[in-house]
Amino acid sequence: MVGVGSQGKPPTVKEVARHAGVSPMTVSRTLAGGANVRPDLQERVLAAVHELGYRRNENARILRPGQASGLIGVAITNLGNPYYGNFALGVEEVAAETGRRIVLGNTGGDPARERQLVADFLGRQVEGLVLVPAGGPSDHLQPGRLGDVPLVLASRRIYGLDVDVVLLDDVGGAYRGTLALLDAGHTRIGYLGYVSSAFTGARRYEGYVRALEERGLHPDPALVFREQEDAAGGAIRRLLDLDEPPTAIFSANNRNSIDALREIGRRLRSGATPQEMPALVSFDDFELAELMPVPVTIVDHDPRQLGREAARLLLSRLGADARQRGPARMVEMPVRVAPAVPSA
Amino acid sequence: MVGVGSQGKPPTVKEVARHAGVSPMTVSRTLAGGANVRPDLQERVLAAVHELGYRRNENARILRPGQASGLIGVAITNLGNPYYGNFALGVEEVAAETGRRIVLGNTGGDPARERQLVADFLGRQVEGLVLVPAGGPSDHLQPGRLGDVPLVLASRRIYGLDVDVVLLDDVGGAYRGTLALLDAGHTRIGYLGYVSSAFTGARRYEGYVRALEERGLHPDPALVFREQEDAAGGAIRRLLDLDEPPTAIFSANNRNSIDALREIGRRLRSGATPQEMPALVSFDDFELAELMPVPVTIVDHDPRQLGREAARLLLSRLGADARQRGPARMVEMPVRVAPAVPSA
């Protein structure tokens, strides 16, 4: 019951067997569920297990052919971002439901790091991979390079790579968000987006344009800033400083939204009135949006569900006997467009 | 160069050896760095590796005695919370610097789940464990139950468990935050805290009381709500509805802060004036605090650094030959107390 303490190596089946006066096989069978083992022997085995503090060595078990590792490799771009944190949580939850664990790596958006992580994951015999692609070259993900370990991409897809993908309804969300502004009477609507999120950025911009055009409008190049490197402060200032500033802004992600609101707050403190400030639509939720000094509409979604769905797609490829083949699937998770309101 | 594609099992050292016309050991040695292998043989081996798409089976490697798994088991309470997401990121980063990976499990604060995760981690031969304790019984963490796998606790400690711990300077942060309110002339200062975070809660409350008493004040039971189960809305309302409501509130975590601000926002929309609303000190940062309708002071800290420090403590216990023994260490990470100001 006390276990071995800190001395020596952990006990093995053999030692448990000796302790219980049976053969290693009886121990193994007992631990596997006890089919075809006499109850009294099982008891002796379990007692010995308890006594010695025995713990099965999973790595040795996995070594045998046909044994799955129970590991899912997950590589994401930024764990510190709540969006990806929740995504990872979703993957972990679904994996855990089948007794699997995730091995997690943070790429920081670096393709080289992604390549390295994938190689390591494969070496550890992961059963599958979930990736938020870092961008850049993707030859390490091409068919065959992964053996037959299934891969699911999330948030972005990689053109030319025919694998399962889970995305947000970027186009629809941006379309409906922009439409909400148009319906409120706005016609000069600025656009803010990151350059780094090329894939989602293009999709969200597409939704923005589609909504405008449906109302006979066209994107005004002077109002569109799609190239934010990092902080969007500069773009916001330029937008607000125009002779005829936009009366509303569509922001393609919450980082840009927060930057915009910071600048708006700054101007309000300097004497500007809320009426002079643009309304905002933010793709991505953020906390306390309802307390903002200008009306904010949120294109809301649930990254955790995105993670859960990614994991589900992956698990469906881990069929019992043979690798589940079938055409690559693309799932678009729904988004909700609504004015920020007190939530509690 | 193409690799094996999807057919059959992945190649082994033996096949690479045959392909290169050498023995398995020459392959192994080459892959281990190539010491004592003729360059031309190395080339042939590497060519064969490339040709066959060979990848070393880490699990088989780890099976040999003396080989480390390169895995760190990490169990946290809520990956979806940016605080823990950043904590996990910090651990991952430092682990990655030494070529290690993290196996991640989310406990959701459930001790049973924690126990299960720890057992699984140990079965996978992790080199060490980093835990944000879920609370509850901790017999599965007692000396000996972990073999001699080192353990580091973060955020909370477990009484009676003599292991390395990384904490925030909870007491100091709460003390200084409360002092800031006192210095601003407040004397009726409410307190809001979760019941679930018993450990940090007690420490932060201690800091709050210490500051009050230093000024000859005593905590007023009518103003102290330490028992929030989940949302703190009810406590806030009761505080604000007092005949003589507090002029300031110390909130022990950002969830409570946000709940408080939601309620304050609600009252402002109903016609209350900002002057009637309390000032706020929030332990834990949150975004756009400077845009809030009441002055907010932040007790700020960096969970990522907390994670990095936890990982460093752990790595220092993974000494080359013998397990690094030594007294358990406790590290308190500094916090910063400052009024919320525009950050960009």
Place this chain on the structure above:
DNA sequence: CTGTTAGCGCCTTCAC
């Protein structure tokens, strides 16, 4: 410098 042998801990296969 290179190869052979042996065995890590476990479990499938086959005998009893």
Place this chain on the structure above:
DNA sequence: GTGAAGGCGCTAACAG
């Protein structure tokens, strides 16, 4: 219902 043999993929230890 139980045990003995053998091998998964890899690499120390020991020849040569």
